[in-house]
């Protein structure tokens with residue numbers, strides 16, 4: 001669990017996020033000044049700051065409502081295009097663990113309902129060849145379509161990032177390959193989210209480089225266009241939309257034809273065991289169910305690079321295993337998957353593991 005910004009800034013809304021708050025510079029680094037919920041701008045958050053990236057968190061009510069759909073969806077939903085994104089779709093930033101002043105409810109660990117049908121095949125650790133295997137979709141033409149969005153090599157070299165002069169990542173180097181799962185582990189505060197956000201273009205390197213194939217990551221617009229999806233740690237769902245809408249709308253906004261978008265939405269909600277909850281408002285779902293909606297949304301994007309930030313933290317064992325299998329299926333279709341996790345079993349099911357500690361990154365297993 002990430003420390004909230006309450007710890008750092010006294011912001012009861014808890015932006016809970018490396019780039020959160022107006023004190024961050026363009027790269028999201030903290031300049032050290034105190035932040036408040038009112039600083040963050042957006043419809044309910046006071047005056048917009050001078051820098052879109054610096055006012056990532058648009059305020060509690062905004063977060064709890066539609067907040068933050070960007071790109072084409074912005075026009076339809078009245079969100080703030082400048083808000084940074086998770087999957088590149090909805091970015092309502094909300095803590096799954098706190099009751100904010102806006103009445104966000106506390107949600108506890110998921111205890112009910114296992115996800116859908118059991119695995120058709122066991123999780124296979126170590127697809128070193130990057131061999132592609134068919135997904136479980138069965139959708140005609142799906143494999144061809146997915147192949148067209150095969151993954152990119154993520155190359156992180158000598159990456160250093162500090163917040164307010166405090167180094168979080170200090171010379172981290174790692175590569176993530178198409179067809180493989182890279183686990184990012186390490187204690188709370190080690191910089192896992194920061195690393196994923198840097199790959200997503202939401203935080204800029206202080207020194208070092210992040211490459212997608214051969215191209216340096218510049219910003220989130222670029223990584224969105226390149227097919228990088230981020231399932232954020234705090235889900236980033238629009239609470240007043242249904243589970244189905246949270247998955248469907250971003251696909252439509254991204255230009256996916258309606259029939260295909262609807263089919264993908266149905267398939268992914270079923271895959272995470274929420275076929276029966278599709279029409280339920282997100283705010284009516286448990287914390288674990290919300291997390292699974294966010295996972296479904298990320299999976300439905302057919303990303304070339306999928307960044308999954310502690311996406312099993314609210315789930316019971318059976319659902320955790322299922323989600324790891326679903327990430328594996330993303331790799332089978334060719335995606336590059338980077339998975340930040342505290343769960344040793346989940347990390348062990350990945351092809352490689354980068355362990356972050358004291359700013360350093362050690363490739364403790366696998367890797368290229």
Ligand SMILES: Nc1ncnc2c1ncn2[C@@H]1O[C@H](COP(=O)(O)OP(=O)(O)OP(=O)(O)O)[C@@H](O)[C@H]1O
Nearest residue numbers: 001002003017018030163188189190191192193194
């Ligand atoms: N915007 C920010 N301003 C100042 N410090 C920040 C900011 N974002 C993150 N940090 C700090 O950077 C460090 C790394 O945070 P990060 O969220 O990347 O860690 P993490 O490994 O993902 O943690 P967790 O496992 O708890 O989610 C922490 O000490 C955190 O407090």
